[in-house]
Each structure stands twice: as structure tokens, then as C-alpha cells.
Amino acid sequence: MSKVFTTAADAIADIKDGSTILLGGFGLCGIPENSISAIVEKGLKNLTCVSNNAGVDDFGIGLMLKQKQVKKMIASYVGENAEFERQLLSGELEVELIPQGTLATRCMAAGYGMPAIFTPAGIGTEVAIGKETRIFNGKEYLLEMAFDADFAIVKAWKGDVMGNLIFRETARNFNPLMAMAGKITIAEVEELLPAGALDPDHIHTPGIYVHRIFQGKSYEKRIEQRTVQPKK
Amino acid sequence: MSKVFTTAADAIADIKDGSTILLGGFGLCGIPENSISAIVEKGLKNLTCVSNNAGVDDFGIGLMLKQKQVKKMIASYVGENAEFERQLLSGELEVELIPQGTLATRCMAAGYGMPAIFTPAGIGTEVAIGKETRIFNGKEYLLEMAFDADFAIVKAWKGDVMGNLIFRETARNFNPLMAMAGKITIAEVEELLPAGALDPDHIHTPGIYVHRIFQGKSYEKRIEQRTVQPKK
Amino acid sequence: MALDKFQIAQRIAKELKDGYYVNLGIGIPTLVANYIPAGINVVLQSENGLLGMGPFPIEGEEDPDLINAGKQTITTVPGSVFFDSATSFGMIRSGKVDLTVLGAMEVSENGDIANWKIPGKMVKGMGGAMDLVASAKNIIVAMMHTNPKGESKLLPKCDLPLTGINCVKKIVTDLAVLSVTPEGFKLLERAPGVSIDEIKQKTAGKLIIEGEVPEIECNS
């Protein structure tokens, strides 16, 4: 039973309108570019997308927003997207903002089979409204539920045919967490290798969490904030 | 402020009688041999030791048991130790047995600042007696508390002066989890390297969790169950 | 004729499906790895922190850093991966392991299992057994049908301290293959030449027999 798919279109073929999808990446760093293109191409609708950010107008999840494929966005920061703002203000798009660490840990909880976690993030703020709180050792915590998502789509640097993944630098971010959390996890990689090509001590996501894997094409890896020092 | 210590004796010098210590390793695999020797040498008493196992009669935590340094042992499996059994039956030693996954996850919880976790392990058994249970999505879970330990002592393969650690094969086991969980974490390594010598993508335990590090001497790495196939 | 432990392992191996992630306990379950059918690829998990466990090493090639959950020296297969014990039980708890095979001292007709503690004897601990039985989506028990005293190990209710409740799906013994159903133990297959009467007599819990009960196919 091979996990290897040839194209992004094949790998995402059974995602249906109305699905909940976790999408890895932080800003435009480490985002599943090929899968997003395939979702845009396929014209899926009414998606609930969970991702730390919502891309920019013409890249990342922004491409899905432009096609009005997203019904609800769950994110921690959605700053850089005019179309997003327009849809939000017009009521076309539903948005749920949650603290970044809570987002990360709710993914991890799903991957670890923990139904809920306790975090102090949001105590005393509007994030806590309607949520159960509990005091441990004199400190108050919110009870936050593990994500329950149909699909997780992540992007790794290297992968093997067993689904094992290695991420590069800060492109790791939410990717391994979301990989653990999807009922079906689809990984796109820059380089797909045979079993045994990756050092078993260096793998970030064990293949058991990855159901489908394919080698992506022509990664743009767009930079959102190019900050540099002048050449000397 | 250097984290580097020259000897095991120096690294453990401020551990006091009555301390709670997390000790990494699974069976005799990946145990902090040098630190255990130093604790035996120092003659610490009334320790509460948390470790998946309790060593064998003449190696690992067994050496501390032989010197009657352990007041209480918290473990998941304590099978291979006659002196352990004698002290337990005579009432000299207190033992708390907890499921292996619960032990691992209670360490992780401490390292992640989560005061408690939910796990189904032990539901309907004597492990659940006196503990809070809760149903999520129709399944019952136990509430288990994060460990609160004075010290964690772990053994890694390679480390650097920043405290970053890399483990080898299944010698990883509980080590990175306990490293995260100690108020003071002491790591002994087979090879101590300068900053920058380890690939930042390959580090298992970020140095922020490690307070002291030293290069151990003459690792015995005893094998508990030597199972082999004959040479052809 | 009752099955021997190798035949029990062989019968359990027929439950494996291509692509399965499998956790094999100590004892008879470990033997299942020797009978994986041709064309079926499975990945063996060891709960101390490994996916892709291979056979025992060739003599002289033992690596003290490479052991299984039974603390035995082992090897890995290509595509293996090491991880910490929390990740290991995380994948067990989240239902990513497709099949868990383990031994038992008693199983009850509602799927409770007892396999870690005998009152009055030195208690060694539950290790990972409680985590495995509480989380695994498919648990097969490999055991003898009766204990050394000849008493049934398939009971209306376990006498020994429990490891987990409502979790066992199937049981393969030296005498029979049974599934755990809401109505009780359902007899699926019997060992070659073993009579239904013998199985009835040695099963203390409620036994359901419907229609013909085929014999277990043994290759060897």
C-alpha cells in the first residue's frame, strides 16, 4: 500500500466541499504551495481552514480566499490581506482568532490523543468567554479542545516513501503539529526519497502520521518581509 | 554563564537528601551512568526517583537501591531487581507504579507548562482509584498531573555548550521528556561539542531546558537482554 | 489438536493487512513477526520509541542503544524512525497504531483484560500495557485457553486486577479463535480436531456458537 502520490491534484482528490483543513506554515514560510494550488484549481467551496495566518492577497491561503473557497478561517494573526479584510467586513467570511500557542498545542493534543489541554493564554480576556477555567497551583488555566480536522496539509523539506518528514529551519513551525492532527494527512515535500535515505534519528514527523506524500514542483518560497543588512 | 561542568560530582553537588529526581533511560538503555555513580559516591539519602525502570541489582538505579538511597520509586516496570523486591517486601521502599505512557506524558506536560493532561490509560483499573475522570466525545479519561521535580538527570549522545542535546536510537526514550521537566536539568553526554557543532535542525532537546552539561566517562552501556541471531 | 505458540502466532499473522502499523507485546505476540504473509507490508512499533523494528541482530552486532520494549537487542528496517516515549504513546493514544497484539492472564466476555498483576505475587508493573489497551483501536489477545491449573481464562468477569476495560476485540488461543461481541465470546474457528464441546467446557464466559465452526488453517 503505497503512500506516494504523483501529483497534488491526486493527493487532494477526495477532499470535499465543507471540509475542515489544517494548513501548515507561518506567514508564507513553509506553506504547502502545491496543495493550495490544487485546491484552488479543484474549486472546493465552504472550507474551514485552520492555519496560523491567512496568506497575502496573491499567495498562500490568500489564493483560496480570492476564489471565495473559505467559509471560516481559524488563525492567530490575519494581518496582511486586503481581500480577507473585505470578506470579513462584508460578512462573507467567518473568522475565529485564537492565541498562537493555543493553536499549536490544540494540534499537538490531537496528535497525542489528548482530548483537551490546559493553557493560561487568554485568561482574563475575551478569548476566555464561555470557556471552562480551572486553577492549578494557584494559577488559572483555560480548557481548550484538541482540533478535530478532516485533513491536514503540510509542507516538508525532505520526505521518504514511508511518510517520514524532515523540515528545514523555521519552515518547521506548525507543520509537524498539523501533520499529527489530521484524520488524513497529506505532505508535500521538496525532495522525496526512498525508505532508508533519511537518518532515523533526524526525522521530525514519523511516517505513521502521514497518509499521503508527493514531491512538490517549482516552490516559489515567497518572502513576506525582506529585511537585510547592506553588503559591506 | 557557562553551563559546562567538568565532573559528574560537580554537576550534582547541590542535590540534597530528600530531593525528587527524574532519571532518563529505558531499562539500562540511555541511563545517566556517570551521574548515578556520583550520587552513589555522594551518599544522598531519602531520594524520590522517577524513572521508567529501577535498574538491575548491580547497575543503574539498582546501585542507588543497594546503598538504600531511595525512599520512593515511581516507575512503570520494576521487574529485574532482587534487592528492589527485598526492600519493597520489607517496607523499606515505597513504590508507585504508573502506566508508561502516563509517565512519559506527565514529564512532557511539565516541560510544556501544562499542569495536567487527560489520558485513557488506567480507566477502570486500580490506577484510576481516587482520581478525577472525565468523558470527552464518549470516551473516559483520567486527569493526571504534570511532574514537579527538583532535578532531572538525563543522558544524551552528543551535546553542545549551549545545552543542546541529540540522542541516539532508542536511547532517546524518556530522556528528552525528563530534560524538559526538571527545575534543574543535568545532562551527561558522550561527546560535548562547541556551539555550532550540531545541526540546528537535528537537535532533540533545545538547550533552554538544560542547566548543566558535562561529558561523561567510560560508558559501560550494559545490555540487559542480549538477543541475537547466529552468524551465518 | 491444540495449537502450539507458533501456530497461534501464525494464525494472528493472518489478521495483518497491508500498510498496518502494529504493536506486538512480549511472548507469543513477538512471534507474529515471523509469519507476516507475503505481499503484506507492516511496520512494527516498539513503544520505547521506534517505528520499523527489524529482527534480532547478527551475533556480535548488538547495539546497546537499540532495544525494543522488551529490552531485547534488535535491528531496524529501512525507513525506520526513532522518537521519544511521549511521542510513542501519543501515536498509540491517537489511534494511529492499527493493531495491538498482547498476552493476557484473563479476558472477560465484555472485553476486559487482566495481564499485569497477581495479588500475593511480586508486582512488576504495568509498563505500557494500560496505555496500549486503553487506546488501541484493534486489540487481539494471544493466550492459552486455560491456565496451568486447567481453569478457563475466558471468564464472565475477570478475577485478577484489570489492565483495561471493554477493549479486547479478538482472542486467539491454543483451542480457538473468538471475537468479543456485545453478547459474549463468539466462536469463529476451532483448532484442528478440537471439538466444540471441549471449547464449551473450557470457556467459563458466555460462548456463542452459530452454524458451522471451521477449523483454523495451519500451514505447518
Add this chain to the structure above:
Amino acid sequence: MALDKFQIAQRIAKELKDGYYVNLGIGIPTLVANYIPAGINVVLQSENGLLGMGPFPIEGEEDPDLINAGKQTITTVPGSVFFDSATSFGMIRSGKVDLTVLGAMEVSENGDIANWKIPGKMVKGMGGAMDLVASAKNIIVAMMHTNPKGESKLLPKCDLPLTGINCVKKIVTDLAVLSVTPEGFKLLERAPGVSIDEIKQKTAGKLIIEGEVPEIECNS
């Protein structure tokens, strides 16, 4: 004379101790990295998943896989380590990060902070701010003493939606250094030439002044 943003950063840098792990927010806090005192080694954490953040890359050496929590291209220093975002907030939540410096729109005299949302304006989200303020053991706020309308940002109670409660320990503004005490804002230092009266007038929350209030030492 009020401090400029560089001088605020410089003053905050004096709070750094050798061996500290530090998380610097966007804006003035980022500038603190430029003023780390000689002989003091600190490790900068970026909450997207990095310990050991270095300066911006030399032009042409930008790496799209290497950014900070502000999404800026950065570099690493020797001994750096990458990890996932859950690990990152795990180390924040467990108190391993010694100091967090961040900006604020309002701070109240009991240490509440508001810095993520203005009703009526497009809400971009809290990012990691709520996690940081809920968990950090030592939080210093870097901000202007008043808002563009001239109104005090140090209040009896925040008007804006809160980011966290009872968490700010110290505030460094263009006018003063203050600590948050059970009794209110305690004035520790004032900007060179800025009168206590001016600070009093621009601090809406309870201000505690005891004895001489020294001027902030500015090196540049």
C-alpha cells in the same frame, strides 16, 4: 528630554542578565538586541520556532525558510536550534524564557496589558501575545507614555480589550521607568530633564513616588 525609541531599547537592555533567554516583540523591543551590554550573553527566542536568533542577513543571503515571529528574514548564531511551534510555546509556558519584552497600547496599575485589538478597527489577531503575557515570568513593556492624542497609556484600568492580566512587571517609556507593584506604578527613574510633575500629569493610574528619582542613564 524624552527618550527616543533607541534610548528606550537601550535602557531595557540594561535589564538583561548573563545567560538569559529573551523573547523580544515587534517594534521597539526588537531594537533591544542592538544594545546588549558587553560581557552579557543572551539567547534570543523567536516564538515561531527558534532559539539563537541573529541579525538580519547580508543582502542577497536571505533564506525564505529562516524568518522570525515578525516574518522578517533573519540569521542564526552558533548554537541555535529550530523546533516546532508547540515546543516553542511549551518553553514559554513552562517559564524557561527569562524575559519577555513587548509593546503595549495600555497598561493598568495592576499589570494588565492591552495590545492586540482596537474596537472599530480591523482586528488582525493576537498572534503569540496572549501566550507570552500569560506565561512569561518577567515582562517588560516598551511604549510611549502617552498615545498620539496625548492621553496616558498608564491607566487605573485598561479601556481596550485585554491581552493578559496581572502580568507586566516593569514599564520603560519615553519619560520614565516604572515597576508595577501591588500599590500601583512605582516611579523608578525619569528621562533626563523630565520633571516628576510631567510624569505625574501624564500617568492616569496610581503613581507612587518615594525619595529621590534618579535620571535614566543614556549612553548615546
